[in-house]
Amino acid sequence: MPDETPREGMDRRRFLTVLGVTGAGAAVVSGCSTDRVEKLVPYLVQSEDQVPGVATWYASTCTECAAGCGLHVRTREGRAVKLEGNPDHPVNGGRLCSAGQSALQGLYNPGRLTGPMARQPDGSFKTVSWDEAIATLASRVATADGKLAVLNGQGRGSFTDLLAAWTLALAGRHVRYQPFSYEPLRLANRQVFGTAEIPQYDFARARYLVSFGADFLDGGWLSPVEHQRGFAQAHGYHDGVMAKHVMFAPRMSLTGMNADEWLAPRPGSEAVIALAMAQVLLTERSGNPADANGLRGMLAAYTPERAQEASGIGAEVIRRIAREFASARPSLAVAGGVASQHRGAVTVAAAVNLLNYIAGNVGETVRFGADLDTGDGYGATLDWLGLIDRGGVELALVHEANPAYSLPQATGFAAKFQKARFKVSTSLYLDETARLCDLLLPNHHPLERWDDARPRRGVTGLMQPVMEPVFQTMATGDLLLRVSQKAGGKLAHFAAPSWETYLKQQWLQVVGTDEAWRAALARGGVYQAAPVAPVRLAAGAQQLAVAAPAFDGGDGPGRFFFAAVPSVLGDGRFANRPWLQELSDPVTKITWHSWVEIHPEVAARLDVQEGEILRVTSPHGSMEAPAYIYAGLHPDVVAVPLGQGHTSYGDYATGRGANALDLLDGQGGQGFLPYFATTVTLTKTRQWKQVAKTEGTPRQLGRGIADAMTLAQAKERLTPALAAQAEGHEEHEVNTEREVEAIKGFRDSQLSKRRHGDYVAEHPGWGMTIDLARCTGCSACVTACYAENNIPWVGEEAILRGREMTWMRIERYWEGGEDGEPLEARFVPMLCQHCDNAPCEPVCPVYAAYHTPDGLNGQVYNRCVGTRYCANNCPYKVRYFNWSAYARQAFVAPLDLQLNPDVTVRARGVMEKCTFCIQRIRGAQNTARLEDRPLRDGEVVTACAQACPSEAIVFGDLRDGASRVSRIASDHRGYHVLGDLNVRPAVTYLAKVQHRVEA
Template identity: 30%
Template sequence: MTHKQGSTARDHQPAEMALRAGTPTSPAVWRSVDEFAQTPAFREIVEREFPAGASELAGSSRRDFVKLMGASLALAGAATIPGCRRPDHKILTYSQIVPENIIPGKPLFYATSVPLPGGGAEGLLVETHEGRPTKVEGNPLHPNNRGRCSPQALASPLTIYDPDRLKFPVYDNPAKGKVAASWDDFALWSTEHFAQYAGDGSGLAFLVEPRSTPAWEATKAKVQKRYPNARWVSYLPAGSDAANEGSQIAFGQPMREVFDFGKARVVVALDRDFTEGEAGAIANARGFGASRRVWKSTDSMCRLYAVEPSYSGLGGLADHHVRLAPSQIPAFTVALAKAVLGSLNDAPLRAAVEAITLPDTSAFDSLPTETKGKSFVQLLAEDLLAAEHLGHSLIAVGKTQPAAIHALVHALNAALGNTGSTVRYIEQTGDLAAPVMAGLRSLTSEMASGSIKTIVCVNVNPVFDAPADLGFADAFAKVPARVCLSVGKTETSEASTWALNGAHWLESWSDTVANDGTIAPTQPMIAPLYEPAKNDIELLALLAGDEAPDGFAIVQQAWAKALGMQVVDGGFGKVWKRALRDGFLPDSGGTMSTPKVRTIEVSRALGAMTFAEAPAQGALDVVFTTGSIGDGRDANNAWLQEMPHHMTKVVWDNPVVVSPATARALDLEPDSYEKKRQPHARMATLRVGGRSMELPVWICPGMADNVAVVTLGYGRTTAGVVGDGVGFNTYALRAADQGALVRSGTLARTGKSYPISSTQNHWSLEGRYSLARWLDKPAWETHAAKAEAGPTHGRVEDPFDTSGDDGALSVAEKLGELTHTPANLSLYENPMNEGRGNPVAGSEYSKGLQWGMTIDMASCTGCNACTIACQSENNIPVVGKKEVAKGREMQWIRIDRYFVGDSLDEPDRVINQPLGCTQCENAPCETVCPVTATVHDREGLNVMAYNRCIGTRYCMNNCPYKARRFNFFDWAQTKTNGGLDPSYVPESIRNATDNGGQGSTFNQNLIPPRLLAKLDEVQKMKQNPNVTVRGRGVMEKCTYCLQRINSARAGAKVQGLDTIPDGYFQVACEQACPTESIVFGDILKPDSRVSNTRTSQRSYMLLGFLNVRPRTSHLMRVTNPNPAITAPVDTIAAHGGGHGGDHGDDHGDDTHSAPADDHSGETHSFRVDPRRRLDDDGYALSLNVLGTGVHL
């Protein structure tokens, strides 16, 4: 929970921002500022079934539309451009010579790996159909992934089939300008050109991305041998040297941590989300997620403290969340060190921290606690020092913090006994140990002075992402020969003499090293689409003198040398084949060490630190971070562009994000939500270190005040049709000598506004306070133990028992409406089920396979891996920024992010709730479809017949979960931001209509589909052939990956199995989830995972009182607060579960006094929902009927 600092933000809220009243034990739950304010426009969008603007086709003036259509009709003829018709399909034979191991219709899976920016790797399995990769999944054998995957890896098929990627080398001929060339042309040119540098290398520079693998190091050695004096510079635009420098101080060499959450009982995250964006993120997410789940009353779980400026995915799971400006975290860490080391035996380090005089620490000293006389920091230290937690805690610090604080955290982990237990270390080697910015700074100076005559840029884009103060682009232009290798178009390739088309990792040989040191091969799934492309090691080998570089041979030779073998040895052949089969080299993990902390050096570094004053309105903390598209390399990936940010839910943009209080103080609050108008952010001028830029400003609750978070990677100009012009290039605000945190920034309103597309108000559901559920661990232990001793929840025995003690209710269900309503038993006999219990014996739902799913909110970080996995598996299209603004996004599974609490500035907690079609047994959508396009099958699935659907959208209107998606246009058939089809529309008309691009002002969806640019053939290669591509006018939704169920059924039949075993296959979202929060299977099998999780005491059904009986159930979160800091609350007792008819005192307030009128001696007491009384006029009016005896 978030801890309040001083006066509450609610004291300063204007009247129009007043929240519906919550109760101490039933706090308000909300998703956005607009919902918090309860504006009339927001209430209207909640109450109507379709998102505001979803049905309107406005977007251009009628005159513009008629003008274009008149020209179009004249061009193509009215009969050839129907507005809405099914596309033509051509049937072609598979006439090529089919390889022996390829069976049409049956996918093959190959193990491979992909390197991560800044080091580390993901071990993957790639699904291929007839030789083309279509889906990326985690390798279940790889130690890092264990079958899980990141959104970026999942979205990579979109990159390999990107029609805007470089297809051939381009040479900037001094006489003719840019001309198409070939790799043979470049080989001839490079042989002659680089011969002048052989044996010396002066005047030659290589600018590369940091990597360190056997093949990379071997190739690098060859380059340096041929060019001994050449400059070799590694560069990571969004990287930070703080972690390497901190470990250098603490241990004498750069090292990185490897965490073991299985042993951790207390975790402290200081401005760090170790589950996302770093080398060990997938392994960390999996381990931490497992440490947070409880199934029985006696299960233990770890406790998480998060101290950060804004909610991260990890911070949303925190038991104690402290919003603190990043410039104040060093002081917090030193204060924590003083409290911890005072009870330990590290005298030199204790003396060093005691000698530090901290500035004003009221920001965290004033945090409220349950223990009088002790501060939050003292109680946190006592928790770390508890006997049962020594050696079982973990402290982690993020890249915004200085090197000395990193060194101090290493020392604290050692002092607490964590080193060697929950924290181990592995040495950073090669380019990963080099500074990320110092080399670029000196290289730029040499280029500007004319010292560099030739530069080779390998998979980097410094013309776009180099710090603005360096003037890299101008210096780069002064270099006579500029060679750039990249897969896609970049600003650097555009400015180069030679722009070389690089091979994608899915079409080339290489190798990787994971966070724990595991070595893995990268093997091609397909030959280069645009032959003969080369990857990084092949280009470097070519320049090192290899006439015909082959990635396969390079990797084999490097591995054989590292293993002390020869490639021709039979033993190496066995090792190699096994590595290709398993996806990694067995027993290749790096040597884990427990280095001794150099206390004197740490003390010296701490003594040299200066501590900043708290930020103010005129001196903001500006934090530079990255989002879904990373440092900009994935800007042309539409899946990642349309992936909502885990907190702001913004897509296709990178606004500056500030707290509500900061926005109010600086007059930067966005326009209120309006039904027919896209949300608009205020534009402001952000000034940082003498540089300025106009940017939109967006509000996010839970942020520290006077902090501005800026996302890098947007504003590309040479990315492609999808990425060009999206967002703002905030690299222009960075300086080479500044890290991820910059002090003394300012924001000043400009008077302009900017349209923002955010999904946070879309698909909003009523009954909010009972949708997202949580319970403190002491209350969980009490109620779970009681449930375990009594009957398990199942069939309702007493349909009128509303006391909350009914054994039919799980612990989680007692937090909802079912404790205050009669049991959901129909007046009519249901042939399939009995109320909330098991299916009727002999009914269809009681036999065979019955599919179901559970989603655990105790471990979901909102990373969106499930969303991208579903999009890749099910051929789900993107719709673009303008269509998302109208509520037309097509993702089948969304993640609803809920804030909890009565304060806009300091919500108590954040809960993520993934939600797709819940496959209701009593599905409301089926009863209203006039053509029975949506029906139930015998295995309990709500299935769609796309060719029956006529697009009435009645089913969408009747879905209580708002899980259905409608194809308003031919998004799956046309190119994202692709404009008009040049084969139909002449250039004059295309130019007149502002053709293409994200910034287009004309609504091109109003144009008949045949005139729009179609998908290139290469783009169609990414589609899953087992899933129908839906056309315009068709409704769609989650199918529980029906194609995978059918494939598993066929596979089980071939193997002679009577049924599909549990775990035989996984659905896409379940397979991808890094924290393993999603479980799918047969709910009738008593020993299946889904059966056990579904019958858990944490399980409940969303909107269960509707009796639609969803097959997807959610698992409530159990929190583990420190009782010395926050007193645990028994929300069930306060909510109404487990009390008598008069409710006693369990509600925790003083509103239960006896009524003045006892109605002839009888005392009546009625519970009133305070939020509903404010929201629902009819409900409030009905309270008059109840008379006296009404209480909250």
């Protein structure tokens, strides 16, 4: 191609000069130039609670799972930009998990329905007006008397009360559905204690924890943030004390990775182990509850030896753990995880109930009375589907549920649901269920509407609209009222003028006055201590019959137990959120797709390498996914994460990975969906897919990144270096004397550069501590960082090239796992270390990377020309380069409404990294200056520290010796990652503390 453009007088040097004049290259139009005409559009009427440039906070309630955490929603200029926990809330105490924070990407999801739609005769959907849609529904309601079926995924609350009453008025069937509904716990509690309620588990007080397959840290068990807070309190080391955590589960989940001992019993044998432990307690310990002695006869048969026979775990190990459990008071045993929900799950939970009862934990760490709302259960949902299947249902309404995805194919949902004459969905998205419906009436997002939630007794959370609706949606409460007014007849008494008025009336009946209502709104709800209902052993406790649970497909050579495990995508409802798709799975570090975990022995036997696509076939279906070789499995088990394989759920979820539910049996004869009840065969397909994982080397290779010490060493107040020496590792002198001298000179010259850009006042020296004894690797900090700092997700392709932009990432290293050594996981949250002696700074030719007077490693985007020298020179790999215009693809409308206006959206060709949330530092400094006072300790909280449910991260001024961060940084467990390099990081890690198993 000929060069048609005249190039006279434009050599490279001149080009750069021009660049220098106009600012950063491509930014001529959008960046520095003021040629573009921008409009300033004022408000029409002064808003009472909005000041431009100042955040307004609203209290709300998270509805992403059944736990019902409290929210504080940060809004700027009328749009929600960040979700944080509500510190007043009894469930989450100011903390929030990744899924909860990602609700914003549900709100601004490009896949949302923009308004009501009706199915046309040709099967397509056409946008209609709300008036038309309401008229259509009202006419259908008129003929639906006694022939109405409603499936409601929303938890208990005023809306559910309204919907139930509305359904009742039409003599319809109303069922509340949650995919994860923990029925085995309820059934076991009914059997052993005579109550079908779910108790509150107080992890914080427990001195010894045993989990029988309950993944209480994975987000797949009851109230994840609350449990993690409690766990960190109990299991986090402080003053020589630390609870021990033992997990029995066929797969090492995130909870197992946080256990001091993870033991993989043969699938289905957990109940025998729990009973054997109970038997040891009963025979060897005095002071057990008196009525527990009645269990002696039943338990006599369950010896540790019998447990060994059933589970493959040594009798002496079980006996030791039982004795340790017995000596710690109070202790806590938990069961009922989705990942190990086999057909004997009720027995496991019942056995654990007995264990807790004998240990005296019931009433202490296991408190009945609050209950947790998890819907009506799987059985009720199947009954509901059966009702439609039998015919005669005129109108089916599905609200905030996606059973077409979350029920296994084997239930035949799609075919049965089609038998309803007219089907209506209120889903916000065109999900699998909505696609089967005739009328789509998208609800407001929880952040756009009035609502409330009663996740458990004593906690009532309020939701208020924090912003104008993004699309032409309507709160389903309003929809029901308007349809009622239109249809009249039996619905005429639903006469409230609006859903908001209805909700407020309900509240005024409880709280009484307008002031109390407003106070509740400001606090995010009404919180009281949960009532405590003492329980005794019921007659059913004696009739515990333990039998090996059946697995479809049977046990045999070449067959593997198939575990469908909860992932960061929950039950699949989070799959349309790019933050969570890109969030690496805490265990495997895989993003964006499904995988099949197989044990290394099996991989060797079948000659399978990582990334080989395996076909997994069960008696009920099959799926294909690339293999991931994982030592944290029982060798007879393969595991697949739940949540992927959507066929209709927006661009981010559709056609991604495979749905593990396809392999499951849909029969709920026992009242729950057995997620772990089939065996499968593995077939090699000879096809490959590179696994999109964010990990580098999975082992530390002696680099001293994630340090740990034993509890005994911690009690002796050893430093990590001394602890390593005590373990027989020698300390290496990495630098010669001359090198040390050179480094010192370099450091001095680096620090002297701080006089550039000096402040008038004394400077703080910002620093951070991360306590690895508390960190569980949950990754809430990662999502918080994405939300706060406008970090673009990059997608699977870019991840494969190692181009993820995770300013804050969780590194996971494996220890042991070979030659019979137990497998052990260590987590290190890794972010820019803001080194005093930063290697990235002197190599930057344009001074874009430099040291600020307040101890930050600054990165000036408008100076950066993208040489990437800094990233090459960074030993921590925490600098991320914008290889492509990631922001343009990541923040497509309306996701761009989430962008934090205080943080620059970085352009292509710019290096970026953690800033220690400098916008929060400057914001706090501005506030302090306006109030003529110095900054207070704890006033600046980075997004990661704010979100962390374990409270592992502390941020503050290291130059203030009295600050919390200074005190923690001087702890004997403190160390710097790669400290030998003498880069002087501002981030101090506190070594993990472990209960070492005494042989």
